[in-house]
Amino acid sequence: MASQMKAPPSSRRQIVDVPNNYKHLVERLSPGGRYIDAQTDDDSPWVPFGDNAAIKHLAFDVRQNQYSNILWVKGPGTIGTHLHRGTVTMVTLEGSVRYLEYDWVGTPGGLILETPGESHTLVTDHPEGCKLFGWMQGPIEFYDEDANFVESVDVWWFINHYETHCREHGLTPNPKLYL
Numbered sequence: 215m216a217s218q219m220k221a222p223p224s225s226r227r228q229i230v231d232v233p234n235n236y237k238h239l240v241e242r243l244s245p246g247g248r249y250i251d252a253q254t255d256d257d258s259p260w261v262p263f264g265d266n267a268a269i270k271h272l273a274f275d276v277r278q279n280q281y282s283n284i285l286w287v288k289g290p291g292t293i294g295t296h297l298h299r300g301t302v303t304m305v306t307l308e309g310s311v312r313y314l315e316y317d318w319v320g321t322p323g324g325l326i327l328e329t330p331g332e333s334h335t336l337v338t339d340h341p342e343g344c345k346l347f348g349w350m351q352g353p354i355e356f357y358d359e360d361a362n363f364v365e366s367v368d369v370w371w372f373i374n375h376y377e378t379h380c381r382e383h384g385l386t387p388n389p390k391l392y393l
């Protein structure tokens with residue numbers, strides 16, 4: 215019977231050559247892990263998203279329609295009601311954020327989870343706004359003030375948002391952002 219792990223079984227600060235029957239397949243087929251820096255603009259610049267917000271794109275996965283980024287709302291503001299058709303996994307990095315639909319306030323380190331089919335209206339009342347790390351999956355339907363449908367935004371919108379900015383600023387799209 216396999217033993218039960220109750221704590222990390224090794225604390226040795228050394229690479230251990232662990233067995234993997236499929237290492238050759240991983241090496242051949244995996245897109246590979248990577249590190250995307252977010253402290254500087256070297257890996258990914260801030261791309262304006264309206265007058266009071268910007269997005270730092272971190273990852274695009276076209277196979278799963280997933281995309282990761284940091285959303286920066288630069289001061290008190292609102293991102294109007296939108297409907298997620300996929301799962302939202304988000305962590306507040308700085309400032310605070312809430313949705314008009316709920317009574318909680320997200321503060322740094324806290325996890326925000328939204329499941330498919332939920333709509334929400336994002337508000338930050340913090341004087342410095344908020345920075346939100348997000349790993350999102352699936353389309354987001356955006357509506358205007360009168361609930362008129364505007365666009366269904368998904369990984370392709372995020373790639374286009376990033377690459378349009380790169381083109382306009384003479385930047386080469388960073389291959390590390392594409393899984």
Ligand SMILES: [Fe+2]
Pocket residue numbers: 296298302334336
């Ligand atoms: Fe949202």
